Amino acid sequence: MEALRRHVAEGVPSLNVPIDVRGTAFQLRVWNFLKSIPPGAPVPYRHVAEAVGRPAAIRAAANACAANTIALVIPCHRVIRGDGGLGGYRWGLERKRALLEREATKACRQDGDLPYESRPSSRRRR
Structure with a gap:
């Protein structure tokens, strides 16, 4: 519980707690990769698909995120x-x-600049 409290209250970047996650083999690969994305550095669905070895499976990567x-x-x-x-x-x-935005602000404080994908001019609001 202490790890969860620190993660939420203090913004500790990763929450390393034992979990029992169930999904397809592809979903598990996607979810494992998602845990490696640093705060403040969002990536496109295409990058996720490529990272798990299925570059054409962009929609499947998005569905795994949604699941x-x-x-x-x-x-x-x-x-x-x-x-x-x-x-x-x-x-x-x-x-x-x-x-x-919260993560981008923290990343900016640490690095002095926002990652490209986090900059407001590159993000369309819908």
């Missing part, structure tokens, strides 16, 4: 559309936007 039910552990909000748009999010686009 994720434990966003605190598997940060599917860090995946965006190729054009910089938010895409979808099980818990609503406003929450996804807020999470990405």
Whole structure:
């Protein structure tokens, strides 16, 4: 519980707790990759598909993100559309936007600049 509290309250970037996740082999590969995306550096669905060895499976990668039910552990909000748009999010686009903006602000404080995909000019609001 302490790890969860720190993750939510203090923005500790990764939540390493034992979990019993069930899904297809492809979903598990996608979810495992999502845990490696650093806060403040969102990637497009295309990048996720390529990272798990299925570059043509962009829609399947998006569906795997949508099937994720434990966003605190598997940060599917860090995946965006190729054009910089938010895409979808099980818990609503406003929450996804807020999470990405919070992480981008922290990344900016640490690095002095926002990742390209996080910059407001590259993201269309829908």
